[in-house]
Amino acid sequence: MTAVEARPSVLSGTELAQVDALWRAANYLSAGQIYLMANPLLREQLRPEHVKPRLLGHWGTSPGLNFVYAHLNRAILAHDLNAMLVTGPGHGGPALLANTWLEGSYTDAWPEVTRDAAGMAELFRQFSFPGGVPSHVAPQVPGSIHEGGELGYSLAHAFGAAFDNPGLLVACVVGDGEAETGPLATSWHANKFLDPVRDGAVLPILHLNGYKIANPTVLSRIPPAELDALLRGYGYEPIHVEGSDPVTMHQAMASSLDAAVATLAERRGVWPMIVLRSPKGWTGPSVVDGKPVEGTWRAHQVPLAEVRHNADHLKQLEDWLLSYRPAELFDERGRPVTEVTAMIPVGERRMGANPHANGGVLLRPLTLPDTASHAAPVATPGATVAEPTRVLGRYLRDVFALNAERANFRLFGPDETASNRLDAVYDVTAKEWQAAVEPVDEHLARDGRVLEVLSEHLCQGWLEGYLLSGRHGLFSCYEAFVHIVDSMVNQHIKWLRVHRQIPWRRPVASLNYLLTSHVWRQDHNGFSHQDPGFVDHVANKSSEVVRVYFPPDTNTLLEVAAHCLRSRDYVNVVVAGKNDTPNWLDAEQAALHCARGVSIWEWASTHTDREPDVVLACAGDAPTLEVLAAAQILRQELPDLAVRVVNVVDLMRLQPEAEHPHGLSDREYDALFTPDRPVIFAYHGYPWLIHRLAYRRTGHHDLHVRGYTEHGTTTTPFDMLVLNHLDRFQLVIDVLDRVPGLAATAGVLRQRMTEAQGRHRRYIRTHGEDLPEVRHWTWEG
DSSP, X not given: OOOGGGSOOOOOHHHHHHHHHHHHHHHHHHXXXXXXXXXXXXXXXOOGGGBOSXXXXXXXXXXXXXXXXXXXXXXXXXXXXEEEEEEOSTTOHHHHHHHHHHHTHHHHHOTTSOSSHHHHHHHHHHBTSTTSBOSSOOTTSTTOOSOSSSSSOHHHXXXXXXXXXXXXXXXXXXXXXXXXXXXXXXXXXXXXXXXXTTSOEEEEEEEEOSBSSSSBOHHHXXXXXXXXXXXXXXXXXXXXXXXXXXXXXXXXXHHHHHHHHHHHHHTSSOEEEEEEEOOTTTTSOSEETTEEOTTSGGGSSOSOOOTTTOHHHHHHHHHHHHTTOHHHHBOTTXXXXXXXXXXXXXXXXXXXXXXXXXXXXXXXXOOOOOGGGGOOOOSSTTSSEEOHHHHHHHHHHHHHHHTTTTTOEEEEESSOTTTTTOGGGGGTOOEEOOSOOOTTOOSEETTOSEEEOSOHHHHHHHHHHHHHTTOEEEEEEEGGGGGGGHHHHHHHHHHHHHHTTOTTSOOOBOEEEEEESOGGGOTTTOGGGOOOTHHHHHHTSOTTTEEEEOOOSHHHHHHHHHHHHHOBSOEEEEEOOOSOEEOOSOHHHHHHHHHHSEEEOGGGOSOTTSOOSEEEEEESHHHHHHHHHHHHXXXXXXXXXXXXXXXXXXXXXXXXXXXXXXXXXXXXXXXXXXXXXXXXXXESSOTHHHHHHHXXXXXXXXXXXXXXXXXXXXXXXXXXXXXTTOSHHHHHHHHHHHSTTHHHHOHHHHHHHHHHHHHHHHHHHHXXXXXXXXXXXXXXX
16 A cells, blocks of 8 residues: 555544644744744734844754654544654754644643643744753753764664653654664664564654655655665565645544554554654745755755845745645634644653653663672672672673562663673563574563663664663673764763753663673774774763763673662763773772772782882773782782882773863872882873863872773783783883883883783793783782
8 A cells, every 4th residue: 555545534524624734833943943032923914123143053854753642643543542743854943843732731830831822932942042042952841861963873762762661652754864874774774673562663754755854865766666675675564655636645643543453453573653744944935945855855955044134035034934724724823723632642641741751751760789798709809800890791691680570670781781791680671572483593582571672773772762761771792893873971961061051851761781791801802893992982962961880790780780770861881891900999899899989909009007008900800810919929029119009990981070070179188199119000092081080180290000992803801901011010110110210120021021922922922821820820918
């Protein structure tokens, strides 16, 4: 069924008039936001001074979004739906602002923007105006969980919101430009992970208006049969609505939505979708300056660009706005008339007031296990080893079990849950899977709470939608490949930064990353899997939102994980290893260390009764081990040298307190690192990040950082450290070179360290494994 004429008319004459009035009112308000700063109801002749000096909005997608919103409102009323809307087209802000203002949810959120002529004037003025609201769908818009500036994420967000929300319909408008992006192309597969019984439903609405900024869109130009086959291949039953005549389109859209809702109500695992084909800039100017506009790329942004200086454009704008007949739509006080509001739901049934789109309203704290009950036993530092993420997996297993009835926690990852040693969770839950299952498969179930798909984009989008609609989650990923979502986390951080400043937005659960299989233990996979730079990327972002943790062992990882799962409105990045790691701190010590974020490890330091001669600092599990090994060499070889060992678990503690909420004051920083003694800092990632975080500190000129310097290959674990000058022998050499007087008196020790590095290189090339003294090293305090 591809022609709108093929479906029956379902709207009565009155209903048709009402849905059309609502659509026209939203179109009028959308255009008015782009152009007008005065005379909002056109009750006097339009003059240049009524028009904004800078025209910054986007018209092209707005009438189609308004059309969808009006018809979803009708369907909500007709079928008593609990529905929310995610909009993918980039700059659809005018449409969502218009519709939430018409339904009153915008005024509920922003009482100063009243639902009358004065409020309409404010709605118009604030749009894309200094001190106002953006041209895209941002956190300021009630009912939204999706930042509309960057394309590709809408459908993933919609599915994330639908997980564990039975009875919720998430309608998602996918723009045809957006449909060309990689993340969106992957998101069509999300229907293989949505349980028709336990989860909500997602109704994709692919909006084909034919053009992007300056080019046609792929899906609008391929043959209709090919498009239909593509969507059916993705597992959808497409319902096509196409045309430009309002009466015919209204009837077609109403019957199509009714059919889609009926199919979803059957809960038989068949997912309908709507393909809406309408002109870009529908109902706007058809021709401007002799060139076609409506239905072309010229309608994308501002169809009439010279309104203030071109009398013809000004008259054409006035005629355009008056074509919606605003005098019929708004009463003498500027309020929407009954015919406009008749198709608008009330209360929380309004899409702008749906609590799932303000997830903090619904958020309930997780019940978390006691970290001490999972802690690795530590009688003396380093005497035992554990796989940190394997222990964390058992902790997460209990998180799932304790919150099973609420069904408000999920684990997301790209096919790496077992690889990252978190597979204990399969004791209590499985991997969600709605497609075919073969006898050889393991841990697949239709009601699983682990979501794995080999697309970091889709994992991230699902998690964002899940969090913003009021639940909790964790994203586990190989460290090198989390970069794939760099741009997505940018958008989420920006969303959180604005969201935190909006009084009616309630705090949501933090977005938690566990980055493991990290750079220092990707010796088997090689250079392609070695990149610790995601932390650098995140550290550039808003300090009130970003947190970065480097737990050095198992018990600190447990403490950090519990803290992150309790936190709100942050992006937490936790970097931890999955291989055997010495257990340095017992449960009580780990809790205290994590609370401090950075502390002196007295048990590893020497001559703690006086000022240190040198500070050995570390952040990360592998650097911590190397610092302790270097400290042990110095303790044995230079017993009179006062060495202070400082471990950093909360990386942002290095920043000054004026730059980050977790930052140390200068007095606190100097008390740890000293203002005038050499500091040798062994860091997990790129060394220049430490310099950037600490460059304002008094002793920065004495700070020498070792870290990853893009020297990677397939080799042994210790050789990775040697290649990047982060090994224990190099750290000892750095101490000898930077503590005054040692270079002249400890030449023999320096030579022995250099010889050890050479011996290491020869040994691994002969035996294929690290030196015994490295492999079997243990701490001797």
